[in-house]
Amino acid sequence: MSPVRSAFVAGNWKMNGALAGNVALLEKLRAGLPEREALEVAVFPPFPYLDQIARLLSGSTIGLGAQDVSRHAVGAYTGEVSAGMLREFGCRYALAGHSERRRFHLESDQLVAEKFGAAQAVGMTPILCLGETLEERQADATLDVVFRQLDAALALHGVAAFAHAVLAYEPVWAIGTGLSASPEAAQAVHRALRQRVAKDDLAVAADLRIVYGGSVKADNAAALFAQPDIDGTLVGGAALDADAFLAICRAVNG
C-alpha cells in the first residue's frame, strides 16, 4: 500500500442478500467500521437492494456501488440498467467486466470498455476488473491477458479517464476458491499494470488505485496490503460476513 493513494476496500455481494439480512449486515458494518485515515469502503449489492442499502447507508462514509452497468444510456434494452439510473439510486461506483460477467455473459473487452465509459459519463467511478484464468496463468499469459483487457479501455477512453477509475486485478483461479494469489505474485501483476499506465501518463499511474480480489480474508489481507502496488481489495465471500469484512478493513494501515 502506498502512502500517496487512499486504500479502497469494496465488498461485492454478487447474487446474495435479502431485505432482513441486509439490515443486520449494514448495522454491523456501520457500527464496526474502523476510523482510518484514507480508507474508502463501499458495498456492491444486487440491483434490487440498491435503494434499501442507500437508505441504510445514509449519513455513513460507506459508499454504494453497482455490480454491472449497461453500455447504453436509455432505450429498448430489456433487463439492462443504465448508469444514469444507478447514479439516481446513489451509486458512486460501478464494476465493469467482473470475470463472472465475462465468463457467464460472454462480455468482451470492447463491451467492458464501453461499460467503463458509461459509468464515467454520469460521474461514477468505474472499477475495471481484470484477470487471467488458470489455463492462461499456466500458459504464462497472465500479463498478455490483463494488458489486453486494460488496453481496450485505454484505447477507447485514453489514459486521462484513469484519473477517475480503479483497477481490480482478480485472477479467475483465485475467486471463491480459497486460493489467493501470493502477495508477491499479485504485486508483480499490479506493478506491471501500473507501469503499463505509466507509459501513457506517469502522474495518472502514480495516483491510480489497483486493488486485488480473489479469496481475500482477514488472515491474508495484511500481507497483500503490505505490497507497494496493492491499494486495497475487492472482496467477494468475506463481504457477506460483517466481522470478516470489518477485519479486512482493519488490516489497512496495520
Ligand code: 13P
Ligand atoms: P472471493 O472473495 O469470494 O474470492 O470473490 C472475489 C471477487 O470476485 C470479488 O469481486
